[in-house]
Amino acid sequence: MSILLRVEKLTKIFTAGGIFGSKMRVVAVNGISFECREGEILGIIGESGSGKTTTMKTILKLYKPTRGKIYFRGRDIWTIPNKEYYRHVQGVFQDPYSSINPVYRVRHLFDNIFDNLLEDVSLDERHEILSEVLDRVQLKAEEVLYKYSYELSGGQLQRVLLAACLLVDPELIIADEPTSMIDASMRVTILNVMRSLREEEGKSIIFITHDIGQAFYICDRLLVMRKGKIVEEGSAEEVVFHPQHPYTKRLIADVPKLGKKLILRR
Template sequence: MTKLLELNNVTKVFKGGTVALDDISFSVDAASPSVIAVAGESGSGKSTLGLITLGFLEPTKGTVLYKGQDIHKLRGEAQFAFRKEVQAIFQDPFAVYNPFYKVDHLFYEAIKNFKLANSKDEAQRLIVEALESVGLRPDETLGRFPHQLSGGQRQRLVVARALLLQPQLLVADEPVSMVDASLRATILKSLRKLNDEYKITILYITHDLTTAYHVSDYIMILYKGSVMEAGDVESVIRDPKHPYTQLLIDSIPWPDLQRTWGQKEIIIPDGTEVIGKGCKFASRCPHVMSICREARPPLYFPNGESRVAACYLYEGQPTLSRDDVGDLFATVAHKQAAPVAAD
């Protein structure tokens, strides 16, 4: 079965030698639309992954396939279809607008370029339906300039514009980081609705594990361009296995007076890290062993669980074979659904 999206051994090295992504592989099954969070601290490679998926950046090594075709080799109708079916929501809810045009322009240009309507009345109907689907009232938003709307309204307009094109894949890069906390739930609810009702696969890029937990089905934790842990979001957030994920979770101020946070020591890199050798988190890890500095750990299934962690703490446990790394989330879902043998 052809995958909707495949990243095969994708590496991105910028000028100066900065490695933003290092041998990343995963795929998204078209038959099982889901919300996949890509999380990690600043500089982990999250946004680079999103830009490569959208075709805005070309990988230094590896390939990005959409429905089995290399996105950088698409031409004609295939390229047109890719641009329509793969949409983006970016962090800044103002930068996507031309301040000299009313917000209606954002919709009418999309309708014209992708030939979505045969008349002005039909175009208006499509716009109204898209706005209402994300909780906006057309009479309060259409006919206005971007500066006349709130950040939350502008961001929901971008979500509505993406929905207008009926995409199959949506790359949402920090879509709620620049809006008020009171509006985050509304925007996240809109994203979840796109997946649940419209069967749109969403790649949700964020540094905020709290929002990732509420909106996602699966999560992939990156550190310096490499996968540290990945699996279903409930397991990873509730019971993280990799020391880096544990550090991230420990930094979340949970609304529970009986629960402490910020107890784990944040270790400053000791300068002994060897580029391209060993675990990238070794210089900050409280559990570091000699092997951690000698060879990069494979993706282990900790205690046979339905998630993977790149950590030698689980040496001796089953590993995800290199041939299956691309099917990371499918493998995790299959393992999660498999019956557990009775003791």
């Protein structure tokens, strides 16, 4: 598999004001390097504060790196116009409720994407395309398009956001804790949808989570982050069944019941 995304010595430092005018530096990501290949689900695992979400937001160009480079298909992402870049790289965020404006119906989210990224699609074609993309995430257009976000469950909303990603047909989807704010009964559904996108459509996915059980269930390779650094990496089987770093061993010991079931079901 060829390399789709390459991160080289990425560092992100935040600076905040301290007492008496002093500056406080927080090193959120500290010199990490990794690759994501075509047709691969790459898991980035770590607890809160490990730097995994900052890594995601930097790849999505929401943060500029302090140091280091990120390449998409060999091009520095900061040389790629945003409109072009977001046709190829999309993100799904942790909180589905804050990702959709509650003032508008769900259809408004998709219309914005058509208007800004898919201007060539006619009004007549939109509904057919939406029906197809929602079907890919196991939703019916008539059940969600004309509802407000507060009328849908967390699982439905997260799948709506995944459908919004798929609407532009990206090569890479970055999913940040996509199951953390939905009912346990819906988590496996979301994970299975993401697996099917890789297996049936060849999508590349970076799956960010604190739950190593969920990561093992859908990922090909795993990176373990702690305090801004990658402390372990390897195939999912190597990391879960033969962990080397004490932090990885602790994450495995902390796997909740659902995660242990997923490990057994893989």
